Amino acid sequence: MTEIRFTIDGRACLAKPGQTIVEAAKANGVYIPVLCHYEGLKPAGSCRICTVRVAGRYMAACTQPVTEGMAVENTAPDLEDMRKSLIEMLFAEGNHLCPSCEKSGNCELQALAYRYRMMVPRFPYLWPVRTVEAGTPLVMLDRNRCVQCLRCVRGVRARDGRKIFASVRRGARVAIEIDRKLAARLSEEEARRAMDICPVGAILRKGTGFAKPIGKRRFDRTPIGADIEKGIGR
Amino acid sequence: MGKPVIATASLAGCFGCHMSLLDIDERILKLVELVEFNKSPIDDIKEFTKPVDIGLIEGGCCNSENVHVLRDFRKNCKVLVSVGECAIMGGLPALRNGIPLKECLEEAYLNSPTIAPEDRLIPNDEDLPIILDKVYPCHEIVKIDAFLPGCPPSADLIWEALTALIEGRPLHLTYDLVKFD
Ligand code: SF4
Ligand code: SF4
Ligand code: FES
Numbered sequence: 128m129t130e131i132r133f134t135i136d137g138r139a140c141l142a143k144p145g146q147t148i149v150e151a152a153k154a155n156g157v158y159i160p161v162l163c164h165y166e167g168l169k170p171a172g173s174c175r176i177c178t179v180r181v182a183g184r185y186m187a188a189c190t191q192p193v194t195e196g197m198a199v200e201n202t203a204p205d206l207e208d209m210r211k212s213l214i215e216m217l218f219a220e221g222n223h224l225c226p227s228c229e230k231s232g233n234c235e236l237q238a239l240a241y242r243y244r245m246m247v248p249r250f251p252y253l254w255p256v257r258t259v260e261a262g263t264p265l266v267m268l269d270r271n272r273c274v275q276c277l278r279c280v281r282g283v284r285a286r287d288g289r290k291i292f293a294s295v296r297r298g299a300r301v302a303i304e305i306d307r308k309l310a311a312r313l314s315e316e317e318a319r320r321a322m323d324i325c326p327v328g329a330i331l332r333k334g335t336g337f338a339k340p341i342g343k344r345r346f347d348r349t350p351i352g353a354d355i356e357k358g359i360g361r
Numbered sequence: 362m363g364k365p366v367i368a369t370a371s372l373a374g375c376f377g378c379h380m381s382l383l384d385i386d387e388r389i390l391k392l393v394e395l396v397e398f399n400k401s402p403i404d405d406i407k408e409f410t411k412p413v414d415i416g417l418i419e420g421g422c423c424n425s426e427n428v429h430v431l432r433d434f435r436k437n438c439k440v441l442v443s444v445g446e447c448a449i450m451g452g453l454p455a456l457r458n459g460i461p462l463k464e465c466l467e468e469a470y471l472n473s474p475t476i477a478p479e480d481r482l483i484p485n486d487e488d489l490p491i492i493l494d495k496v497y498p499c500h501e502i503v504k505i506d507a508f509l510p511g512c513p514p515s516a517d518l519i520w521e522a523l524t525a526l527i528e529g530r531p532l533h534l535t536y537d538l539v540k541f542d
Contacts, residue, residue: 218450222455222458222459223450224446224450224452224453224455224456225446225512225541225542226446226452226453226512226541226542227453227456228542231541231542232542237541240541241536241539241540244534244539246449246507246508246509246510246539247443247449247450247498247500247505247508247510248450251501252450252451252455252498252501254455254458254459254495255459256459257459341542347537347540348536348537349536350536
């Protein structure tokens, strides 16, 4: 298989044909932040946290394949600030009360905010009124924390392949619905996976709250992306 | 020049951030050497008696009294710092922001199972502060100069921020210091 040569912030990198910028960057030890992207799921390109710049054009690195000679800009200050503003926007447009959230410490949105040193969102809080769906035995859906990444829609299915989560309505009123009947048949394992697929605390496995103590959670000591960057200075 | 002067207040908060300040342990002996406290629950000075260099605000604004105190701090403090999640984003008090105020008051004073039937009354005295429609973070009411997240922010974060402000050097916050919980 021929290898594709490209650069990220001037650094020479190699990619396999068909690899997206995010995948190829990862293989080269470069972290491009993602939120709606989840390994193994078809990319949706919906959150735009992964936005990079190639020849002056902005593109979603999780959906864009690498091409020969591509010069990817990943850490230009204006790009990083745009990503930070997207993170801040997500905090302002939902109801993110981290101190009372079970996902705190394991949440990818929060971890991105830590990585980008968000002290306060630059946008006013919208305090939307959103509902919680707790009518299924093993999982609950708290729409206050949903970031519309559609990871659950793409990745959580019943054994016969039917989708358990779906996105309904559009624009500011968009919301995730859960198929109660199908959700009631989820196994313990599948319920755990649904919780793990959700980057935030919108899908929670019932009955096992705050399983790990503060200090031992996923992002307590290591920033998100540090595993990918291991060995290379930032 | 004398020592930098510090003032603190708790608005709609639980005093946890003040507790975290006290959690700096023996460094508190150093702090009293470094600074002078003015209006603060720590020394029980009720009104500003001189201009203040650093004001620390815990809690958001849930009523007219909170707004009054916050504006007073803004007027009297050179640097005003939002300390903790309640000051920064309303925190747990802001859980009521999605519930109409009428329902909140009725639940608290009329329908709560712990209220004796003869005590069912929504307080309505002109001396009481007016409840706001929502709980607001401090920076949506006045200009805030710095933000220290956490519920509460760790003692180490508060110490680092305070000493940086006192010494006029940039904040050095390591990854494990900045947390939202
Ligand atoms: S989902 Fe994440 S960002 Fe939102 S409240 Fe929970 S921990 Fe915080
Ligand atoms: S529930 Fe979770 S996984 Fe599903 S769209 Fe919302 S944030 Fe994404
Ligand atoms: S991670 Fe690429 S658009 Fe969301």
